[in-house]
Amino acid sequence: MALSERSPASDAGGPARHVPVLLKEVLKYLDPKSGEVMVDGTFGAGGYSRALLAAGAAVVGIDRDPDAIAGGQPLVEEAKGRLTLVPGQFADLDTYARGAGFEAVDGVVLDLGVSSMQLDQAERGFSFLRDGPLDMRMEQAGPSAADVVNKMPVKDLIRIIGLLGEEKRATTVAHAIDNARKEKPFERTAELSALIEKVLGRSPKKAQIHPATRTFQALRIYVNGELHQAARALGAAERILKPGGRLVLVSFHSLEDRIVKRFFQDRTRTRGGGSRHMPEEDVPPPTFELLTRKAVEAEEAETEANPRARSARLRAGRRTDVPARDLDIHAAGVPRLAEFDGLGG
Incomplete structure (x- = not known):
C-alpha cells in the first residue's frame, strides 16, 4: 500500500x-x-x-x-x-x-x-478538477456539500465562503449559486466548478489557481466541521x-x-x-x-x-505537569457560523 x-x-x-x-x-x-x-x-x-x-x-x-x-x-x-x-x-x-x-x-x-487519497477519488466529491458527486464527507455520512449548496440561505453561504474559504468575492459566488440552484439543484462537482469559473473568471496573475479553490475549501471545511x-x-x-x-x-x-x-x-x-x-x-x-x-x-x-x-x-x-484547562474554541479562532442542523434555516 x-x-x-x-x-x-x-x-x-x-x-x-x-x-x-x-x-x-x-x-x-x-x-x-x-x-x-x-x-x-x-x-x-x-x-x-x-x-x-x-x-x-x-x-x-x-x-x-x-x-x-x-x-x-x-x-x-x-x-x-x-x-x-x-x-x-x-x-x-x-x-x-x-x-x-x-x-x-x-x-x-x-x-x-x-x-x-480523498482528493484522488472523484466519487468522494472533494475535487473541482475531477467530476464526481458533490459530496466532500470524510465520514461518508450526514449532510453533504450538495445539501449545503442547494439548501443553505444565501446570507449563510456568503459567510461560509467568505470566512472559511477567505474568498473576497463570496457575495458574487453565493448569489450565482442561488440563481443557478433555482433552475436545477447542484449534483456534481464539475457543475459547481464550472459556474464559479464562469462567474469569477481566470486571473492572469493567478493562472495556476482555479477560481473554485476557495469555495471548495470552504464547503469541505464546513461539511466536516474541520x-x-x-x-x-x-x-x-x-x-x-x-x-x-x-x-x-x-x-x-x-x-x-x-x-x-x-x-x-x-x-x-x-x-x-x-x-x-x-x-x-x-x-x-x-x-x-x-x-x-x-x-x-x-x-x-x-x-x-x-x-x-x-x-x-x-x-x-x-x-507541563499543570492540569488541563477548559478551552473556548471561539477564542481560539473558530468562527461562529450557522449551525448545520437545518442548514441555517
Missing part, C-alpha cells in the same frame, strides 16, 4: 503524491521511543504511524474515513498488537486513547489537511498527554495554523501584559512549553519532491 498523508486545500484536484508531509520534522519533535504510546489522530494511509511503530512506540491511530480504517488493517496485523486503529473523529482522541487502555500518552500528532474538530482536538491532546508528552501539529492553511498558534500562545503564556497605567493580569500557569518558536516549514528538497508540502506549517509543544 502506498503511503499517503494529508494535502493542502490549495492543491485540491491535483495529482496526489502518497508521501507523509514533514515526516522528518514530525519525528524530531515527537521523539518517539521504544515502549512509549503515541496517538496519530489523522491516520490516513499510515505514513506517520508506520514511522512511529518503526521507532518502537505503540500507536493509537484514528481516522473518520472508513476507507482509511479499512486500508490500515494490513498495518494492524503487521504491528502485532502495537497498533490500535479506531474509526472516529480526532476531536475525541483522549476518549479513544483511554478506550484502548491508555490513561495518558507520550505524544500526539495531527495532520490537519485533507487526505490525498475547524471545530481541530480546536477540540487541541483540548483533547492537552487532557491525555502526560507531563513531558509532545504535541505536534501540521496545518496547511492560515485558518488552521491560526488556531494552533493561538492555542500555544495561550497555553504557554507566563505573563499577562500590563503597563504603568494598568496592572498585570493574572494568568493561569502554562500547560505547555513551546518546542518551536515559529512555524517549521518543509525544506527545499521536500517541496521539490512533493509540491503539496509547500504550504505545510508545523508547530509543537511539550506538556
Whole structure:
C-alpha cells in the first residue's frame, strides 16, 4: 500500500503524491521511543504511524474515513498488537486513547489537511478538477456539500465562503449559486466548478489557481466541521498527554495554523501584559512549553519532491505537569457560523 498523508486545500484536484508531509520534522519533535504510546489522530494511509511503530512506540491511530480504517488493517496485523486503529473523529482522541487502555500518552500528532487519497477519488466529491458527486464527507455520512449548496440561505453561504474559504468575492459566488440552484439543484462537482469559473473568471496573475479553490475549501471545511474538530482536538491532546508528552501539529492553511498558534500562545503564556497605567493580569500557569518558536516549514528538497508540502506549517509543544484547562474554541479562532442542523434555516 502506498503511503499517503494529508494535502493542502490549495492543491485540491491535483495529482496526489502518497508521501507523509514533514515526516522528518514530525519525528524530531515527537521523539518517539521504544515502549512509549503515541496517538496519530489523522491516520490516513499510515505514513506517520508506520514511522512511529518503526521507532518502537505503540500507536493509537484514528481516522473518520472508513476507507482509511479499512486500508490500515494490513498495518494492524503487521504491528502485532502495537497498533490500535479506531474509526472516529480526532476531536475525541483522549476518549479513544483511554478506550484502548491508555490513561495518558507520550505524544500526539495531527495532520490537519485533507487526505490525498480523498482528493484522488472523484466519487468522494472533494475535487473541482475531477467530476464526481458533490459530496466532500470524510465520514461518508450526514449532510453533504450538495445539501449545503442547494439548501443553505444565501446570507449563510456568503459567510461560509467568505470566512472559511477567505474568498473576497463570496457575495458574487453565493448569489450565482442561488440563481443557478433555482433552475436545477447542484449534483456534481464539475457543475459547481464550472459556474464559479464562469462567474469569477481566470486571473492572469493567478493562472495556476482555479477560481473554485476557495469555495471548495470552504464547503469541505464546513461539511466536516474541520475547524471545530481541530480546536477540540487541541483540548483533547492537552487532557491525555502526560507531563513531558509532545504535541505536534501540521496545518496547511492560515485558518488552521491560526488556531494552533493561538492555542500555544495561550497555553504557554507566563505573563499577562500590563503597563504603568494598568496592572498585570493574572494568568493561569502554562500547560505547555513551546518546542518551536515559529512555524517549521518543509525544506527545499521536500517541496521539490512533493509540491503539496509547500504550504505545510508545523508547530509543537511539550506538556507541563499543570492540569488541563477548559478551552473556548471561539477564542481560539473558530468562527461562529450557522449551525448545520437545518442548514441555517
